[in-house]
Amino acid sequence: MLSVYDLQAGYDETMILRNVQLKIPKGKIVGLLGRNGVGKTTLIKVLMGLLPVVHGKIQFEEKEWRNERPEHRARAGMAYVPQGREIFSDLTIKENLLLGMEAIPKSKRSSVIPQEIFEWFPVLEEMINRKGGDLSGGQQQQLAIARAIISNPKLLLLDEPMEGIQPSIIQLIQDVLVKISREKEMSILLVEHNLDAVLACADLYYILDKGRMVMNGQCDEINEDELQKHLAV
Numbered sequence: 001m002l003s004v005y006d007l008q009a010g011y012d013e014t015m016i017l018r019n020v021q022l023k024i025p026k027g028k029i030v031g032l033l034g035r036n037g038v039g040k041t042t043l044i045k046v047l048m049g050l051l052p053v054v055h056g057k058i059q060f061e062e063k064e065w066r067n068e069r070p071e072h073r074a075r076a077g078m079a080y081v082p083q084g085r086e087i088f089s090d091l092t093i094k095e096n097l098l099l100g101m102e103a104i105p106k107s108k109r110s111s112v113i114p115q116e117i118f119e120w121f122p123v124l125e126e127m128i129n130r131k132g133g134d135l136s137g138g139q140q141q142q143l144a145i146a147r148a149i150i151s152n153p154k155l156l157l158l159d160e161p162m163e164g165i166q167p168s169i170i171q172l173i174q175d176v177l178v179k180i181s182r183e184k185e186m187s188i189l190l191v192e193h194n195l196d197a198v199l200a201c202a203d204l205y206y207i208l209d210k211g212r213m214v215m216n217g218q219c220d221e222i223n224e225d226e227l228q229k230h231l232a233v
């Protein structure tokens with residue numbers, strides 16, 4: 001689905017990512033782990049077209065991404081839920097979800113919110129007319145994810161979606177991610193600094209340390225001692 005080859009990127013003169021390789025297969029959840037400040041968000045921003053590639057290559061399906069703008073990448077099937085969620089506080093849940101549907105081409109768009117969204121996140125149906133700003137952190141995160149997946153993207157990029165969320169909602173979000181990856185064959189990149197959150201739902205993992213990928217593999221074959229060397233603060 002998405003492959004990254006020898007990627008180098010950063011901010012102005014400061015290179016953050018070096019020789020980064022990454023593969024996200026179709027329908028799989030890939031956990032991207034790393035301590036604070038190693039470049040996880042920077043990588044997501046480059047994938048989404050919010051920062052330029054300095055060197056290397058990003059391939060999405062058969063196409064190489066060069067200077068395509070974020071809106072173009074969204075229309076081609078990439079969705080992004082940034083850290084801190086960024087829902088519209090003054091709009092209701094319904095209005096937020098309808099905005100998410102704008103990413104669907106007009107010819108295929110319906111004016112009705114798909115019922116499966118409410119099956120995955122029942123609280124959004126219960127509170128459909130409540131404003132985003134009046135929701136708890138966990139409810140806002142469910143809304144942010146629902147708004148991103150409502151357009152049925154091929155690849156979902158999630159930046160620390162479990163941060164500051166209570167355990168029961170973390171469990172619900174993990175279950176939904178597994179369901180949508182299996183049922184919809186959606187690929188997911190899950191950025192996390194918590195190993196347990198990745199092990200609970202991801203198929204594959206990568207570890208980023210000081211801008212370089214230092215380990216990767218299958219979650220069911222993980223060597224936790226080796227991995228903790230790159231995650232311990």
Ligand SMILES: Nc1ncnc2c1ncn2[C@@H]1O[C@H](COP(=O)(O)OP(=O)(O)OP(=O)(O)O)[C@@H](O)[C@H]1O
Nearest residue numbers: 011014016034035036037038039040041042043193
């Ligand atoms: N706009 C910016 N301009 C310059 N440097 C930046 C900018 N944003 C981030 N950085 C730097 O890039 C490096 C990587 O930051 P990034 O946010 O990608 O890390 P991260 O792994 O996502 O961290 P965290 O887990 O804390 O979110 C850090 O040193 C950070 O200070």
